[in-house]
Each structure stands twice: as C-alpha cells, then as structure tokens.
Amino acid sequence: MKLEDFELGGTHLKSSDFKQGKVLTTEWEPNLKYAWDNGVAIGRYLAELKAGRIIARICHKCDRIMLPPRMFCELCFRPTDEWMYVKDTGVINTFSIAKVNWDASRRGPKEPPLLPAVIEIDGASEGMGIMHMLGEVNPKDLKIGMKVKAVWKKPEDRTGSITDILYFKPVTAKRKTKTKAAPKAGGKR
C-alpha cells in the first residue's frame, strides 16, 4: 500500500469558517470544579508555607530528604520517617523566560516576561527541585546554578499555598532593581 494511493479523510476548516458561521457549531463550558483532599503530607507542607517555612520529609532507608514532602517513599515503597525543615534558599536548576500566559495568550508589550524555574532547595537531597518563579532580576542576568532565596508574602497575606512564596530572587543581587515584584501571571482562569 501507499498513502498516496488513498483519498485521505480530514476536512480542514479555517478559523474564519467559524466566525462567519459557515459551519454549524455548539459551545460548552463545563463546570469542572474540585476540592482535592490535601492529606497528611501536602496538608502539612501548605500549613508550614503559611508559617513561612518549607518542610520536607525524610526516608531513612533511601537516605533522601524529599520535597514536596510525601508520606511514603516512591522508590523503596515504605512509609517515610521524619519531618525536616529545609532552607528557603536554593540553586537554579533551569529556567525559562516566558512571554505567553497559561492559555497561550501573549503577554502585552508592557507586561514583563514570567520567569519560571526549577529550584533545587538547600537542605533537601541533591536534585530535589520544585517549580517556582524568579523575580527581582533582569532576565538577561539569569544563569543556571545561580543562588536564590525565597521572597515571602507578608505573614498576614499568606493563605497556606505555594504562592505564599512570591518568587525567588538572586541572593547576591548587586544593583537594586526598581522592578520590585515579579510579574503577575496573566489571563483569567
């Protein structure tokens, strides 16, 4: 057989075909809402974030200090053993300079890029990173391996969320930047 010998299905529509009503359509916005149980490990993780601390969980058998914390070790498959506070500093494992929002809409010309990163947290086992944002930094100065520190919300504004940390900023920012905060994520959810 050869693909070329067949008449292939698939009728392409242009975006204007929709706008001009050349094709019948129906719309739907599902109401998909959840309240997920945090359970033991994430429940404690969020509570500690509210208190301005990052907590990890230790597996003695694998000798790992794990972040985010978990009540079982996914490698040796037994319960983890102990809680441990880790630092709110870390190292940039990798980063990006994002000009699109979560829904693929583009950030406006005056909106600074978002700076997502994987940050390896000091005190956790090597390579234990979490995804978070970077701030108070010129994107051009970003480098893998850079030391960073968490910038927390004011205690009264914290809600027990990963966003209680506003972003991580370089530890040795030489010049004072006037862009105080990291940009807000765009697009309505």
Add this chain to the structure above:
Amino acid sequence: MGMRKVAIVGAGITKFVRRAQETGKELSWQASKMALESCDLTLDDIDMVTLGTAPDAFDGVHMKGEYLADGAGGIGKPYMRHFVGGGTGVFSPIHGWFHVASGMADICLVVAEEKMSTCHPHPAGAFLTIFDHTTEQPLMPTLIWIFALEMNRYMQTYGISKADIAQVSVKNKRNAMDHPSAQVAEKITVEDVLNSETLCWPVNRLDISPASDGAAAIVLASERVARRLTDKPVWIDGIGHSIDTAYWATRDLAYPRYVETAARMAYDMAGIKEPDKEIHIAEPYDPFDYKELHHMEGLMLCPRGKAAQLTADGVTARDGNMPICPSGGALGVGNPIAATGLMKIIEIFLQLRGEAGKRQVPGDPRCGLAQAGVDLMQMGTVVVMRS
C-alpha cells in the same frame, strides 16, 4: 520464549489539520476504514478493537473512549481504551500486541484519534491542568514552560545552541513535504526558526509542533493470519514502556531515562544489542525540536549530548546513515497527540515494506523503531519493528 509473533498488516490515516469539520468519531472511521481496506479486511474480520486517545480535555467529552467507540469499529466487540499521555500513540500497538500475542485475538484493529481544535480558543488551555493541582497550578504554568525548562537544562548540560536544535525543525518540516497527511510542511531555514516569535525562551514558535486534529489506525494479526493476508508483514519484535515519577522537578532533566528504560525493555525482547547499528530507521517523538535529540539519546541511538552533531552532519537526514523522522514527524506532519504516535508506527511500517513513496529511505531498511512519550517528561513507549 514461545511468544506468539504479531505483525502489522494494514494501515490508515487521515490528513492532519488544524481544525477538522469531522467529529472525532468520523475521523476515527476514516482512518480505520482505510486500514481495513489496505489489507482487504472488513469490520467483521476484526476480533477486538483498542483505541488510543489522549486527554478528554481536548475533544471535550468525559470518557471519550466510550464516545468514540462507534467510529473506531468497537460496537459489539471487545473494545478498550488506553491512555499514557503523549506516549499514547506508540502504546496503541503495544496494547494491540497484548491482545494478539496473548492469543485472545487473531486480528485486532488499533485506532488512535485526537481532536484538539474543539478546545477553544486554544488547546493550550487544557495543559494548565496537567501540572500538580496544589503545588504547581497556582503558579499558572503553561505546557511550554516544562519544555522550555527541560530544553534549557539540556542545552546547558551539553553545550548545545538553539541553532543546533533548530536544524531538527528544518529537517522535519522539509521531510513532511512528501507526506500526504502533512499540516505544516514547509521549506524553512535555521534562521527562520531562530527569528520566529520567542514564546518561552529558549523555545520559539517554530521549535514547536502544531495543535492538530487527526486519526490513524493499523491492523495487527497473529503470525498465521498475517502470512495469509500479506506477503509483506511487518513484525512487532520488541515493545517497551516505562513511566518515571510524577515529581518531575526532582529529576535529571537533561536525560530522558524513562525512554532508556522503555528502550532497554524493547531491545531485550527484540534481541538488539547495539541499537545504533541494528536500528536502521527511527521515528522518535518530536513535539519540540530538541525532543527528537533528547529522545535519540534516550534510545541510545547515539551517545548523550551527541544527537545535535549527528543532525548537523546529515546522518539523520532521509538519505543519511540513520534517518530520523523521515515522515516529517510531529513538527512537520502535525501533532494530534495519539494519532501522531501511530502515524510514526505507520511510517516505519511503510518504510520497511518499501512503500513510503517519495519518503522512502534508501538502503532497504529492515529494522525500525518508533517512540513516543512525555506526560510530565516521564513516559516512554517504544516499538521495534522488522520486515
């Protein structure tokens, strides 16, 4: 071992398009009907059906495997869906292989479908909710972040430039010019890629495969039936699948070990000791251009960090020593997730039969491989095929 041999005996595919008028059911039927016609079978001959399709959040139907059943030929038959994220399309023949190699079915229809355009205004919106709902989604991530983060780490680890990586997009989009299903085939240059809009540095628009609608299907048969149906069966000689932890930020992002474990499983089954010599042609998953390189390394087709050089040297071109994505891949043909994986299987099937037309690689290839994967950079699916 005494395992039953399983062959691919027929294939079908739709065009990959940005917005299809057809429903997902109709696309599935178009591909499935073509697959049956290609090997002179009717739906009556099919013992069982398996369907691969990725998130319900694309097509916009809860339990969409159930919704698609009639278009996929599943009515009144044992019919089941499998779903391993971006790895789904190459898992499809693996699930089909379970059906036939176990002796449960003699002939199994394997269908893969995706209709991403239903998700408006852009399917990207469905990707926010692939991240951990509590510890990641509040940061409002987009899918491109995770690829950009991985690409940056990969570039840094091996000292690879954006230009090195852009060559993959150039190659695949050009290869796709000969694929009848292709959505975004074009002749572009490395500069075009580098000058295209930067979305999430280091990722530019032309580094990424498009969102697509499409379907693909194959027919699997047991050895006895396959030999009766065709004089050119293509055998599934090795299958492998593996998933890494969901805690993706705790992993080495420079190397896809989930692909390596899946590949080792498939190579063991196929008796392959030196993949770089024994595999003649490969279709690794290329949703982003660097991913082709990343996956080639995970497949052990070249040493870590060396895939870009092979691409620069033309080794992975269609007329090179190790053609990679001669179909045009996700970057060129399009990326209706599950259907893309099966498109890759179909390309290897046609290439090994010498029926790939203008895309045919020289040198009479006898052993090929298709791979898909990803999820949160964690899923690997690998199929080794021989003529």
Add this chain to the structure above:
Amino acid sequence: MAITEKITDTTVPTFWEGAIPVRYVYTFGLAGEKFFRTVKDKGTFLATYCDECDISFVPPKVYCDRCFKELDSYIDVGTLGYVETFTLSFRNMDGSEKEIPKILAMVRIGDTDGGLIHYLEGFEIDEIAIGMPVKAVLKPKSQRKGSIEDIIGFGPVR
C-alpha cells in the same frame, strides 16, 4: 496503617480547590452538519441507510458502525415517531431541581432504527404510553439556528 503518621484531629484536614478551566466549540461533523442544516431550512429529519446491514441511522452517520460502509445518501424520514421509552425528569444536569418536572422521551423516528431524545410537550404523564405516536414540534423557521434546540419537543399527532 500504611503510612506511619495520620491525621487524628478533626480540625486538621484541609483541601485545595481548583478547576479545569476549559471551553469548547464542537463541529457537528459531516453527517451532523447535513442533519441540522435540514432541520433549520426544511424542518424535517434525515437518515442514512446501510443496505448491507439493513440499518437506518437517525441521527445520520456517514458510516455504518456495524460494517463501516460509507453512507452518502440521505433519506427524508419526516418528523413523525413513536415513544420508545420515557421518563419524568425532576433534575437538571447540575443536579438542581427543575421548577416543573419534564417528560423526556426516546422517540423512534418513522420506521428507522434510530430516533431522537427530546421532551414530550402537551401531554400529562399519565397519558404517555410506550408505542404512542408523536410528532416533532419545531421552533418557527426564523428562530432556528441549526441545533437540537431548534426542536421544542414532540407533541400529539392530530
């Protein structure tokens, strides 16, 4: 049991709220487009017929889902049908209660193997019987958009 530290205080468990914020626009497909264009413009229903399997499809399909034959000729099957089954529904999709319960029915159209699921209008629940003939009631042509909502329901045959 399996984990060594559990929550033992009622005030401790917490939850995280979220949503899947997606929106969809569905095309009707090759057959659906023809069906609803015809409802909109001509006020009648179309079927496709597979002569291999002797099955007629309402809603029409471009393929026979039993033998995969392509079905490309459409037959006007009118708007008369028979109650195959029915239910008195008290709830909406979101689980909320309806102000007035509605009679929902599966109506076989003509002598086809298919039909439509829609409301029965103009009946008391006690009047409904399986096998009873009914006729589609459509919105006025000017208000029809090409959708299942162009049909108000099925009413008595007079």
Add this chain to the structure above:
Amino acid sequence: MIKRVAIVGIGTTGFRPVTPDVSFRELIFEAARKAYTDAGMEPSEIDGFITTAEDFMEGYSIADEYCPDQIGAVLKPTQTIPGDFIQGMATGYMMIMTGAYRTIAIEAHSKASNMKNISELMGFAQDPVYNRPLRETPHAVAGLEMTRYLFESAASSEQCAQVVVKNKMNAMRNPYAAFGAEITEGDVLASEPVSLPLHRLDIAPHADGAVVAVLADEDTANTLCETPIWIEGIGWSTDTPTLEMRDWGEAAYARLSAEMAYRMAGIENPAALIDFAEICDEYSYKELQHMEALKLCMPGEAAYMLESGATSYQGELPINISGGARGVGHLFEASGAHKILELVEQLRGHAGARQIPDVNVGLAQVWRGVPTATGAVAILSNM
C-alpha cells in the same frame, strides 16, 4: 505457554463517603502496600502495572502522569486504562498470557468526594451535539432505560426497590461498605423522584476508596500462595454509544461480555455453575436487567428470583453479598475492583460474617455507567 492467570494478592482501604484525612496518593498507597504484603512481594519484583482512571474524575487533564509513585511503579512498565478495573484486569491478563510478564499489579480508586459537581461531570460524557444541550440530569438516561426494562420484563418499581432493600441489608455485614442500612421497599418508593421511575434511593451514592490486586502466571502463583484465585474467564464489550440507536430494554454489553467470559471458562450453563455473583446495581433495576443479560435466569424472571429469595444472602445464587454499589457506594472506575475484592474474599473463605459456605466459582460484572454501554465480566474460582 502460559495456561492460567491468578490473583495472588489484594489490598483495599475500604470504602467511605468521604476521605478527608488522606490525599489520593496516600489513599492508594495504603491499598497498594496491603496488596503487596498480601502477595508477599515488593513492587520492585512486579513486572508491570496498570492504573484505571478517567481524567475528569481525578481533576487532571492527563491523570496518567500521577499514576506511578503511590503504586511503586517508578520507571516500570506502567499504563493507564481509562476504563473499569475489570477492563484493567483484562489487560493484565493478556499481558501475562503473552509470556512477557509474570506478574502485574492493577490499581483502581475513587476520590469521587473531591468532585464538586459530579452530576454535571457525568452529563459531560453525553454527545455534545445531540444530547448534552438539553442539560438533562444524567440519571435521565437510566430513567429512560428503566421504563423500557420494566415494560419489557413486566418487573415493577416495587421489585426494583427490593433490590435496594436486599443490598443495603447485605452491606450491614460488610465492614468495607459505606451505605449499609435496614430500610423498606416503602422507604425507597417514598424517596424523592429523580427521573421517574427512578427515586433517589434507587441510585447508588458515590464513595471513596482504593483497591490494588496482583496477578501472576500459574507457576508464579503456585509458588507464591496456597489459594491462588484463578481467572477462569474474562470478557469486555461495548454497545453503541449513540443513545438513539440503542436497544433500550436489553443490556447487550453485559450479554456480550458474559458470552466471552463463559466461552473462555467453558461454562455452558452459568445459572448452575456459578455459586455467587457481584453484579452492577448502580441503579436498582440494573441488578435485575444484568441478571437476565448474564443468563443467570431467563429473560423476565429476575424479579421473581429476587422475590423468591434465591438471590439473597442465604439463597441458591446470592447476588451482591457485599452490598453492591447500593450498599458499598458507587466507585466509578473502581466499581469492578470492589466486586473482584468480594469474590477473592469469598473464594478464599475470608469473608467473615458474610462468608457463603462452600463456594468455588464467582462472577463479577460491571457497567461503566450512564451514558455508556460498556461492561465487563470476570469469572474467578479457587480450584
């Protein structure tokens, strides 16, 4: 050649209306840990893993991503089947029969309590063009079917209510069940109408919980345990998803699945050979409709059998000893899992207060719920 496949280990958390003290990961870990301990294996020794899950039930676009950690499947051959546990078990059965895997673990769970509007989610499974725009309760599909079933079988709403009474009573003896109660036929008929003839108490309320089972090939099973529970037959099937094209009286998916499973098990007269059955009663009438489709009785006879007490706890063919979905709770993808769990416990003789004496062959049947026409059947034995 592999000849037989057995269940060699099973673990569960039990089933509760809510589980606020554990995350889905912690919930599943408990079931997995118990299953592996029961099988006398560590997950590192297991060749492959299967999770059964649907995205929107989990609240993720790609729920598959989150399947490995809590079942010990990191970097192992693992996959998600968006289907019922029994379909997952069918895949596991096939994997072992290929000869490429000796042992497979299968996981299913429900965190249905975490869905804030489960009714609308169920409605989201309807055809977006022909059905969904009416914004009808998803239970209306069952209401339509119940009317037709009662018409064709001449069974009554009262008899359907007796199914609820029986199963909720059975659940009183099942420590895993969340909805055991002593109620009357009148209580069911007096409960609020949802989609008549369906009342609120005809419909199974949902529950949370997890189950993990370990399958092994014959040789491995015989070395691992004294009483392997053999999979004698397994079948799965799908009828048309197009509501308008359906035969509304008969549960064709159940008949086809059963025929496949019976063929595999070499069973010609299921009513005589099967000692007990766990069958889908997500809606009360479904138990009766399914009994007929499974050929456990003649068409139209299910209600008589129920009334005669033949399907009760002490009857000739006890049905839903566990309490079924009405007594245990509706578990969505894990529905088949609690039925398999019940079969294993009964066939091992570990069912405590609800143990049926001298049982050798059990049948589990499941349906994927409205608006689907998909089901699966498994036949297990301890011989």
